[in-house]
Amino acid sequence: MSKILIKIDGREFEASEGMTILQAAKEVGVEIPTLCYYEKLEPYGGCRLCTVEAEIRGRSKLVAACLYPVEKDLIVRTRTEKVDQIRKMLLELMLAHAPASRDLQAYAEEYGADKNRFQKESSFCIHCGxxxxxxxxxxxxxxxxxxxxxxxxxxxxxxxxxxxxxxxxxxxxxxxxxxxxxxxxxxxxxxxxxxxxxxxx
Amino acid sequence: MARINSAAELEERRLGILSKRDPNKLCIAVCNGNGCSGRNEGIISVFTEELGKQSLDGKVDVRATGCHGFCEKGPFVVIYPEEICYTGVTLEDVPEIVAQTVVGNQVVDRLVYTDPATGEKAVRQSDIPYYKNQTRLLMGNNPMINPKDIDEYLALGGYAGLSKALFEMTPEQVLEEIKKANLRGRGGGGFPAGSKWETTRNAPEKVKYVIVNGHEGEPGAFMDRALFTGNPHLVLEGLIIGAYAIGSHLGFIYTRHDSPELLANIRTALKQAEEYGLLGKDIMGSGFDFEVEVHFDIGIFVSGESSALMRSIEGKAPEPTPKYIRTSVSGIWGKPSNLNNIETWANVPQIISKGSEWYSTIGTERSKGTKLISFFGNVCNTGVVEVPFGTSLKEIVYGFGGGIPNGKKLKAVHFGGAMGGSLPASMIDTPLDFDGLAKVGAQIGAGALMVLDEDTCMVDLARFFMKFLSEESCGKCVPCREGVRQMLNILTNITEGKGKEGDIELLEEISEVVGEAALCSLGRTAPAPLLGMLNYFRDEFEAHIKEKRCPAHFCKNLQ
CATH class of the missing domain: 3.30.70 (Alpha-Beta Plaits)
Structure with missing residues (x-):
């Protein structure tokens, strides 16, 4: 299998074809937050918490790390201001449903998410599937x-x-x-x- | 009917059909489109009955056609060959039409169209300004075709484009012609169809699919249904030509479950085309094989989104999947799948028949050809028009739409349904153009134009669209499902007089996250109407929040 050279948060890595950004990041030792991801299951892309910035040939876009396949010359940034802002709001949106969830609270602390920001609707489920x-x-x-x-x-x-x-x-x-x-x-x-x-x- | 086995046999068949026709025989064409079919129920059978009474059965044809487009004045009855046109015909008018026009060769004056502006009468359908001022390249044949009879399509030159493609052109040349014509997708994005075809064609997988997106879920969009129901072979011919260019041998028509007439006409068209050897194995003796399957949805808005539509064809729930690998490379069952909407496919036969050079003379620099627009809302006429790109929105609203009823003023026009955008009345001179309209925040979308008068509250309209999306999002990803939920909460509060300082900024912040992080294009464009309204009508939002006042006097809690 051919090797693909990519960069995640400044660290170079030789990924193999078919790998996702999330898998590659794990190998490099960069942690990307996830809620709907579980390695035994097909990636789903529902929670979007793993959103990262992917730059290819000078063009940057926001993608779900659990689904995005690595490609040549890919540069990934996992903690930009934009990424953090998205994660913070996603957590706030989910906390409106499940304010007591330990997983959500731990992430909320890291990203400064306010669990009382949105009108509460305690259904508890965040539909991670x-x-x-x-x-x-x-x-x-x-x-x-x-x-x-x-x-x-x-x-x-x-x-x-x-x-x-x-x-x-x-x-x-x-x-x-x-x-x-x-x-x-x-x-x-x-x-x-x-x-x-x-x-x- | 025997199979057609060559280009020459197609022309023979065509001549055979024409030679059996008496050009002077009367034909009564009654529009049986979606808009009229509620009102014209029974008109056709009463015509047949009345002709029987006059012992004219067999001597006069009665034809149930698709939509004629001027739905406001329907049902239309057009009597050929003189093209005498009657509007708003009721059951009671039928005996008079038969006695006066069919038997007596007289025009029934009171049923003739009178222009409300000039008072001028127009006896022929093509003299009515509504029709005269259009460029009806796609819709023009609707009144002249019984959609259930392939011969009527052949009589008007049908399948000549396919014949030319199969026998005079290589697949590469067909592709090149579509690229040169710069045909852009009519479903919403305006993406060049030729590039999409090429990607599918060049994708390494051998098995490839072509798909007609006939979902038409955009609220207020009814032009695709009008075209496909009224002239199904036009779309089918375009699809077969596309399949030939792409190298696909299986196509899918994905359409709505709630249009029984459309489904029936599609099925009849497929059956007849197959009998004639225009579909199936060895089409017209060319050696090209192509089959079509029909699938229909269960009425979920998101199933019109391309990846959701493809999951639905696979037999799964219509939920979008990420398109990091394009569907034109990996679509249905992981095979390259080229999806275009009804109107896009319908453009293909004429481009092949008449050439890309001819096509390029119509429209603007970067938006070629015509566009079907369905318009509705606070406008005198509701209907479908076909106009070249470059036509001003003013011409559509005032020329074809007849302006705003009840002496009200125009406030805004809204394109593209729940994911589109509004333009204020001051921008009504903007020409119809994919890029031009996108630049000012009103994506054409599929072409549904909602006209809004001065009594419309833009805040409430934003709330209405958000409510629609909250019910029609698939619910899979957090930004769309939860972002839309919270935006709806905030907008509802504002319209109920409970708006707070900072609400607008919060709406903008949520919009940004939803627009950037949602999984599919439905989610990413969900905030578009709201952002457009905040851009052009921000003062209305501020009046609701700060002064607890609804400038349009619409919101009940703010009177």
């Missing part, structure tokens, strides 16, 4: 899925399948950066496992 994609890509079950679109988008377990699959799996739980997944599961549990419900009561 980790649970949905894990269930579809790794478990091949599609028990949990997105329903509706736009601002009405939600995650939802399908009770008929959940009653068969979830009780002994729950592998998606530790992936959730907020508490939304557990909340959705509790609701489904009530629908899917009425017998368990009566025991816990």
């Amino acid at each position: 980790l649970c949905v994609r894990y269930c579809a890509e790794i478990k091949k079950k599609e028990v949990i899925t997105f329903v509706d679109r736009g601002t009405n988008r939600e995650i939802s377990f399908i009770p008929e399948i959940a009653s068969q699959e979830c009780e002994n799996c729950k592998e998606c739980f530790p992936l959730c950066p907020t508490e939304a997944l557990q909340a959705a599961y509790v609701l489904t549990q009530a629908l899917s496992f009425p017998s368990l419900q009566s025991v816990t009561e």
Whole structure:
């Protein structure tokens, strides 16, 4: 495989073809924040927190590091003023939904994001899709899925399948950066496992 | 009907169709377009009935055609060969038309178009100023074609462009001709079609696809439907020529689920073209194979976005994916996929038939040809017009649109729907041009022009568009879903009298992040209408926030 010479935050690196900026940065030891990324899953590009500045032949653009493939003469800047400004606002937007999320709070501290900046709408879910994609890509079950679109988008377990699959799996739980997944599961549990419900009561 | 196996056989077929026609036979053409079909239901059957009563069945043809474009005055009835044109025809008018015009060869005066400005009457359709002043290269054949009959398209010279491409030109020459014509995509971006074709053609993967984007989700855009429903073979011919140039053997037509007439006409057209050997294996004996599949969406705005559309064709949810590798290199199932919209494909046959040199004489320096514009809102006439690039917006709004009703003043025109831009009345002399309009912040988009009078509140309009996007964003990425949500919150507060100092600056800050960080072009252009309005109508936003006053007297909480 051919090697591609790139530069990330001033450090030169020989990347291999097909690598993304995020993968290359990891090799170089440059940390790029992510929320919807998980190495076992296809990159998704939903949270946009990994937005970086990519310069090719003198032209700069903002791209999602988890998806952007490395190319010849690529120069990446991961902490410019612009990038930080974008990350700060993205965090503030997500904190309006999940103000208590530890992952979000840790990033908020680093980027100076104010969790009270936007009108709160505590749905807890930030739609990173980790649970949905894990269930579809790794478990091949599609028990949990997105329903509706736009601002009405939600995650939802399908009770008929959940009653068969979830009780002994729950592998998606530790992936959730907020508490939304557990909340959705509790609701489904009530629908899917009425017998368990009566025991816990 | 037998297959056509050569260019000569196509011409023979054409002559055969024409020779069977009596040029003096009367033909009653009734527009059955989207705008009129609600109002003209039954007109066609009453005509047939009435002709039967007069023992004229078989002696007079009745033709259900696509949209004629002047929807305000529809339904239109045009009686050929004299082209006598009646507007706003009702069921009750039919017996009189048959008795007076068909039998008695007299014009029914009260149904003839009268120009409201001059009081002049126009008996022939082409004498009505609305039609006379257009350049109807694409829409012109709509009144003369029954979209369900391929012979009517052939009679008017149909598939001559395809024949020329297949038998007289190499794929490279076809591509070169489109590039020289500088045909630019009519779906929104104005990207040169030739360059896109070339990228797909040169992409290393052997299997390539061509796609008609017939989604037309832009609110207020109805010209593509009018064209495709009324003249489906025109688009199909363009698609086959494009496939030949690109080296594709499978095409997709992606369209709306909610236009049954359009779907029916597309399916009929495909079937007839295949029977005639104009589609399928060994087209017209040229050795070129090309097939077409029809897909339709489930009514989601974002499925018109190219990458979402391609996911939808793959059978997945229509969610945009990043285009760091262009779809013309890696599209449907990772294969090079060339997507153009209906109007772009419809331009192709004439460029091949008449040549790029002819095409280049129409339009402006960098925007060639004509553009279909659908206009609506606070304007006297609603309809579709086809005008050369370079026509001023004033001509469209006042010339074709007939100006603003109820003695009101024009406040602004808005192009491009929820991701477009508004221009104040003072800029009405701006000519129609991709780059010129983009420069002043009003991307043509697909060509839907909304006319706004002085009673329009621009803040509320911005809120309306944001509400639309909050429901129509796919919801995948944070900047679009959450940025739009917060901008909608802020705009709603402003229109309800709860605006605060700093709101405008916050809107601008969110807009910047959404515009730069969103995943797809829907998200990145979502703030465009708002930013345009903040540019040209900032004082209105300030009046709402600082003085709790709505200058247009529209917002109820601010009266």
